[in-house]
Amino acid sequence: MVYGAAGAGTRAMTSSSSPGFSLMQEGMSYIAAAELPCLVVNVTRGGPGLGTIQPSQGDYFQAVKGGGHGDYKLIVLAPASVQEMVDSVFDGFRLAEKYRNPALILADGALGQMMEKVELPAEGSLPHETPSWATTGKSKDREQNVVTSLFIQPEKMEGINTHLQAKYTAMQSEVRYEETMVEDAEILVVAFGLSARICMKVVDLAREKGIKLGLLRPITLFPFPVARLFELSDRIKKMIVVEMNAGQMVEDVRLSTNGKSVVEFYGRMGGMIPTPEEILHKIETDLI
């Protein structure tokens, strides 16, 4: 339905939680290939399988590596507060429409149920026009519009792929991240979403103990802050990635730093939320 509505030129979004989003992967692949802008929210729960309804970040790979079949990427936003959840909706549509690409908000079960004060963007702050490619009815003055992901000739299909990859490369200019006390940091925590919010407390606790800990929180998971992490790894030789999964984003951090820093990992799985104290204990034990 999102495919149809987006293809007809309107703003369309849907939301689900892990198993439901797995079911949607067929559609995500088609939407990405047909270059339809839309927004999807995955409020992640613990898996695999039917799993649990507790918060998790176990769908990171599915979100940033594609998820469905074929070479495609979603624009992935990882909010860490209710205000950012609101902002991500607007940001998500803005980016989706700019790049004609599906955007995903990757939240978790805790963020999804959290209540916080928010400020809504001004009404009309995100104007929308019906795009010229949309199926709105073929008027006499134009050729038919077709929304499709079928390009049977391999030469044509490779061309489509090349175009998509160029688009994903161009998206690197949209990288968003937030840094906390990174200037003098000797150890860097990298975490997103709820984990990053917990790690803000870890930075406070560490600083009280005189440990020079900083935090880098990617806000866009795709595009990923590859260049910034590569740059920081010149100076900061010890990093730790904290996630609510078995270690997924840590692979991207290791790729970004390309062996220049030691990159440790701490994670809880299956719906368990790590405490600041246990994270700090891990840092004190393994990185100092």
Place this chain on the structure above:
Amino acid sequence: MEKTLVSPECLVYDNHPETLTGTPFHYCPGCGHGVVHKVLMEVIGELGIQEETIGVAPVGCSVFAYHYMNVDMQEAAHGRASAVATGIKRVRPDKYVFSYQGDGDLAAIGTAETIHTVNRGENILVVFVNNAIYGMTGGQMAPTTLIGMKTSTSPYGRESATMGSPLKITELIANLPGAYYVARHAVHSPKYVRMLKKALTKAFEYQKLNRGTCFIEVVSNCPSGWKLTPVQTVGFIEENMLPYFPLGEIKVPDEKTGISTLVKNN
């Protein structure tokens, strides 16, 4: 001097309505798809709704329907055409929206979408081309394959004990309150083609009323999949398909009250 063998008005292949692009069909000789395409597009042309019609193409032999149908179209994932059509109609309620689907698409992988689209009474037209086989992928057994029919995945013939019975999905959805107009037609003889054309015209006119889903099954053929000549498929339809999939209106609305009821004997 060039010799004219056939007068131009008799050139069937060059005498298409404006609502067809004129691209030659890729379908096998004798296949019913071309006829269904042409009739559907003739109706759209005659009703003057080409500019207001958005179609959804399926997966299967008619996956390239948009190469031939000269209206705005979207290509859906296998089985999802009625869901895509729902999305279009919901955001463009002033347009005419149709999905064009085969039996593998509509009655197997898309069963859930089909039933729920009709159950919601989405104000769209579903054109369901039933040739009792998966034609494009090499003639495998479909939900509508007849008992005893040999296909590449039922080489000894379909038997109900292990493969179930041919699914009469049209009768099934006709029972849903959201179904407004349901009929089954065929394209293997001019008489039936004319009947189909009338039904399609009605269905588009009903869409203006916003009263529910119009669903038209077309019993068609697949010479390549059935391993029969085009002429032999006509006999097969008459002798085997029509006794199981009887033609006619299945659910019709009362013109005055707008209430739709099942036609007796169906």
